[in-house]
Amino acid sequence: MKTTSILKTTIAALFLMVAGGTISFAQCDKTITLTSSKTNHLDVNGNVERTKDENAVITITSTDITIVPGDEEHKMTGKITSKTCDWKVPFKEGKTVIKSIVSGDGSDDKDITVTIEGKAGKVTLTFEAVGMNKKIQVVADKFE
Incomplete structure (x- = not known):
């Protein structure tokens, strides 16, 4: 159960990093x-x-x-x-x-x-x- 929680937290953190990077890149290309x-x-x-x-x-x-x-x-x-x-x-x-x-x-x-x-x-x-x-x-x- 503990491993599942860590995995979910890691996936959520990666998703937020990718989303933030995409927003930053989109801003820079406008x-x-x-x-x-x-x-x-x-x-x-x-x-x-x-x-x-x-x-x-x-x-x-x-x-x-x-x-x-x-x-x-x-x-x-x-x-x-x-x-x-x-x-x-x-x-x-x-x-x-x-x-x-x-x-x-x-x-x-x-x-x-x-x-x-x-x-x-x-x-x-x-x-x-x-x-x-x-x-x-x-x-x-x-x-x-």
Whole structure:
């Protein structure tokens, strides 16, 4: 009887782990659009150098990323080359790291890493480009 109880508990635990993993994966594969109204420019150590009030819209699909800053002239798009995703609570607690090569109108291609991190319900996106000694961070006001 004791063995049956342990087996049932183990099966229930495995079911919950698989269900949780499926929900997390499904969340990571959806198209999302995040909007922000403030941009922080950080040094390499993550210290804020300056803050600018500007709207930005970031759209992420399973294969592409589009970044539209306040002035739509500097729109950047690119294919996602890698993506890791681990959200305990979708877009409240967890992290996604996206690597992409983006290009914009008249600009060179940039190899970037975008880290989307949720802590205590606050979602931040940090953009880093290879060869640049700064980072750009936005706080998501809204995501869909």
